[in-house]
Amino acid sequence: xxxxxxxxARYGAIEALRGIDLDVKAGEIVTLIGANGAxxxxxxxxxxxxxxxxxxxxxFEGREITRLPTFEIMRLGIAQSPEGRxxxxxMTVLENLKLGAIVADPAHYAADLDxxxxxxxxxxxxxxxxxxxxxxxxxxxxxxxxxxxxRPRLLLLDEPSxxxxxxxxxxxxxxxxxxxxxxxxxxxxxxxNAFHALRLAHRGYVMVNGRxxxxxxxxxxxxxxxxxSAYLEGA
Amino acid sequence: xxxxLQQAINGLTLGAVYGLIAIGYTMVYGIIGMxxxxxGEVYMIxxxxxxxxxxxxxxxxxxxSLAILLIVLLAAIPFTSAFGWAIERVAYRxxxxxxxxxxxISAIGMSIFLQNLVQFLQGARNKPVPTALPGGFTLMxxxxxxxxxxxWLQIVVVAMTVILMVGLTLLIQRTSFGRAQRACEQDMxxxxxxxxxxxxxxxxxFVLGAALAGxxxxxxxxxxxxxxxxxxxxxxxxxxxxxxxGGIGSVPGAMLGGLLIGLIEALWSAYFSIEYKDVxxxxxxxxxxxxxPTGILGRPEIEKV
Ligand SMILES: Nc1ncnc2c1ncn2[C@@H]1O[C@H](COP(=O)(O)OP(=O)(O)OP(=O)(O)O)[C@@H](O)[C@H]1O
Ligand SMILES: [Mg+2]
Numbered sequence: 001x002x003x004x005x006x007x008x009a010r011y012g013a014i015e016a017l018r019g020i021d022l023d024v025k026a027g028e029i030v031t032l033i034g035a036n037g038a039x040x041x042x043x044x045x046x047x048x049x050x051x052x053x054x055x056x057x058x059x060f061e062g063r064e065i066t067r068l069p070t071f072e073i074m075r076l077g078i079a080q081s082p083e084g085r086x087x088x089x090x091m092t093v094l095e096n097l098k099l100g101a102i103v104a105d106p107a108h109y110a111a112d113l114d115x116x117x118x119x120x121x122x123x124x125x126x127x128x129x130x131x132x133x134x135x136x137x138x139x140x141x142x143x144x145x146x147x148x149x150x151r152p153r154l155l156l157l158d159e160p161s162x163x164x165x166x167x168x169x170x171x172x173x174x175x176x177x178x179x180x181x182x183x184x185x186x187x188x189x190x191x192x193n194a195f196h197a198l199r200l201a202h203r204g205y206v207m208v209n210g211r212x213x214x215x216x217x218x219x220x221x222x223x224x225x226x227x228x229s230a231y232l233e234g235a
Numbered sequence: 236x237x238x239x240l241q242q243a244i245n246g247l248t249l250g251a252v253y254g255l256i257a258i259g260y261t262m263v264y265g266i267i268g269m270x271x272x273x274x275g276e277v278y279m280i281x282x283x284x285x286x287x288x289x290x291x292x293x294x295x296x297x298x299x300s301l302a303i304l305l306i307v308l309l310a311a312i313p314f315t316s317a318f319g320w321a322i323e324r325v326a327y328r329x330x331x332x333x334x335x336x337x338x339x340i341s342a343i344g345m346s347i348f349l350q351n352l353v354q355f356l357q358g359a360r361n362k363p364v365p366t367a368l369p370g371g372f373t374l375m376x377x378x379x380x381x382x383x384x385x386x387w388l389q390i391v392v393v394a395m396t397v398i399l400m401v402g403l404t405l406l407i408q409r410t411s412f413g414r415a416q417r418a419c420e421q422d423m424x425x426x427x428x429x430x431x432x433x434x435x436x437x438x439x440x441f442v443l444g445a446a447l448a449g450x451x452x453x454x455x456x457x458x459x460x461x462x463x464x465x466x467x468x469x470x471x472x473x474x475x476x477x478x479x480x481g482g483i484g485s486v487p488g489a490m491l492g493g494l495l496i497g498l499i500e501a502l503w504s505a506y507f508s509i510e511y512k513d514v515x516x517x518x519x520x521x522x523x524x525x526x527x528p529t530g531i532l533g534r535p536e537i538e539k540v
Contacts, residue, residue: 048428074430086425088418099418102411103430150430 001026001154001186002047006056009039009046016042018210019056024154029180029187031197031218033231034207040190041083043207044156048080049073060154075103079152083159083190085143089132093123096131096142100149108151116145119175136163140172148179154186155179161193169193173200194231198222206231237377241384242505243498244374248389248458250497251396255451256474257481257489258403259319259444265420265484266440267331272342273322275471276349277315277445281452282462283353284311286362299367304391304457311453312446318349319445323438346467353464360463367457392454399447400490406443407486416440420484448474469513473500476520482533491531 002024009017016039024030034040046053049070057066065073074080079100088096097116101109117124120141126134134142140160147155157176161169173196179185191197198204198218206214206227214221221227256278263271288307289299297303326341371386407413418426419436427433455470456462473496481492496516503515523530 050424050427070427071430071432074428080428082425082428086422086428088421088425090421091414091417095414095417098411099414099426099429099431102415146429 001028001061002188003059004047004056005059007043007046007053007058008055009042009051010054011042011051016210017046017053020207020210020212022205022212022215024186024188026153026186027180027184028203029176029189029201031189031191031201031204032207033191033194033197033204033227035230036192038207039210040207041158042210044080044082044158044188044190047073047156048078071103074150077151077153078156079147079150079154080156081140081143081147081158081160085136085139087131087134087139087142087146089130091131092128093131093134093142094127096146097123097149100146102150104150112149112151116148119148119178120145137165137168140164140168144172144175148185152185154188157187157189159190159192161191161196169196173197176200194227195222198227237375237379237381237383238505239502240374241381242501244383244385244389246498246501247494248392248497249501250477250494251393252451252455252458252493253470253474253477253496254490254493255396255399255447256470257478257493258486259441259448260475260478261481261483261486261489262416262440262444264478265486266416266437267327269327269335269338270342270475271322271327271441271444272339272471273326273346273349274444274448275467275469275474276346276353277318277322277467278448278452278455278470278474279462279464279467280318280349280353281311281315281449282456282466283357283362283452283464284314284449285453285456286357286364286462289365289367293365299365301368301387301391304367308395308450308453311449315449315452316442316446319441319443319448320438322445323441327441328434328437350464350467357464362462364456364460364462366460388454388458392458395450395454399450403443403447403486412436412439473513473516476516476523478530479520479528480523480530482530484534485530485532488530488532 004020004022007017007020020043032040047058049068053066057064060076060078088099097113101112122138123141123145126138131142144160160172164172176187177200180187189197189201198221201218203216204218204221205212214227259274260270285307288310292303322345326345327338330338330341368387368391371384374383374385376382407416415426415431415436418431419433423433474493477492477496478489480495481488499519500512500516504512
């Protein structure tokens with residue numbers, strides 16, 4: 001579904017991605033773990049054309065998308081819940097969700113809204129509250145819900161567990177699995193929370209300094225001593 | 236008292252016009268964080284389009300009337316919208332992402348170009364505009380014999396402004412274009428990540444502002460019965476002051492600021508000196524910028540980069 005080859009990206013003189021090769025197959029949950037500043041968020045954003053790749057290629061469902069403008073990429077069936085959540089602060093929960101569906105077929109709107117509000121009943125209670133006044137966890141739910149409103153085939157999630165209470169982390173991960181299993185949405189998940197992410201994912205990649213250093217099935221990476229010492233100590 | 240009321244009515248009419256122009260400044264600022272310095276010219280072009288269309292309609296045998304006024308109003312919209320679109324394409328979009336002053340300089344260039352274009356095509360002298368809707372009614376008469384007059388045109392200007400404001404509010408609050416526009420204002424990158432065509436949304440914002448300014452221009456041409464190629468400069472600067480006073484970026488603020496500026500100008504002219512009315516208005520700009528840069532309804536700036 002997603003084929004990334006030799007992908008490079010830079011911020012001015014900083015090389016953030018130094019040749020990434022990675023695949024996500026339809027129906028999979030794939031996770032990407034790595035230390036702070038490794039380039040995980042940059043990778044997710046570069047897939048969407050922000051920043052634009054300085055080298056290499058990205059194909060989505062066989063189609064070359066590396067040079068497409070961001071809004072066109074997102075109209076192909078990709079949605080992202082980005083780092084920092086980026087909920088629209090001065091719009092209500094409902095307006096945020098409507099914006100998620102802005103390029104979707106309006107015929108699906110009612111059903112999709114219903115589905116998101118069922119997944120996150122909390123959002124239904126807060127429907128008319130402004131995004132900026134939600135708690136961190138609620139914002140996280142809203143960011144994921146908003147991404148789902150476009151009926152993506154590929155969902156990109158950047159650290160959905162960040163700053164959440166353990167119970168909520170569990171709940172969010174269960175939701176991700178549900179979306180994947182029941183609705184066949186392919187998920188590419190960036191996480192600091194390596195233990196949970198690797199248990200959830202079919203496969204995982206480890207990123208260090210803009211490069212992929214390890215990859216394999218989630219269970220294999222969980223057992224890998226290098227991964228254990230670098231990302232799972234104390235977890 | 237009657238004198239005050241008369242000035243307030245005149246000020247309100249003028250204020251409605253400033254408010255309509257100010258909305259264009261405030262919406263463009265809201266979405267790209269920059270002032271459209273060519274916006275006043277769009278208003279002026281609206282006035283000239285009214286003159287030209289009226290002359291054409293007159294030549295075809297239609298005398299000025301309320302119906303003709305409304306037809307001219309509608310017919311001017313596509314023209315002024317096209318100018319708004321062109322300003323964005325020529326002066327702003329190619330320079331997006333370059334240093335902040337660059338688009339301002341190009342917009343001032345655009346503004347001078349448009350003034351000269353109209354001067355070249357229409358001449359440098361004042362152009363008379365035939366009276367479209369003469370007369371009015373007497374609202375009240377003082378014992379002294381002073382009468383408070385309301386012109387029909389004043390009612391048209393205020394009513395039209397109210398209708399446009401309601402329409403604009405619905406557009407911004409209820410439609411998917413409005414949501415996309417607010418999304419771009421609040422987080423442009425996230426808007427792109429939702430599949431919103433940000434360039435198109437910005438262009439539409441310029442067009443919408445230009446349409447409103449054009450309507451203001453048409454109405455003012457009728458109201459003052461005279462137009463001049465330099466009219467856009469002063470009106471633009473006053474509307475900009477209105478936008479800042481109301482809180483730049485806020486649409487209700489622009490309207491409120493417009494009304495206040497209109498009232499200040501009319502009352503200052505009436506009670507102090509008509510020669511210094513422009514100075515009074517721009518003193519307001521300076522005072523607001525010093526003491527309350529966020530204006531009356533503006534939010535404190537958080538993170539505009
Ligand atoms: N907008 C930017 N401008 C300049 N440098 C940036 C920018 N965004 C990220 N970087 C740099 O690029 C590198 C990769 O950052 P990125 O945000 O992708 O890391 P990350 O793996 O997501 O980290 P974290 O786990 O902390 O979120 C870092 O060195 C960072 O400082
Ligand atoms: Mg990150």
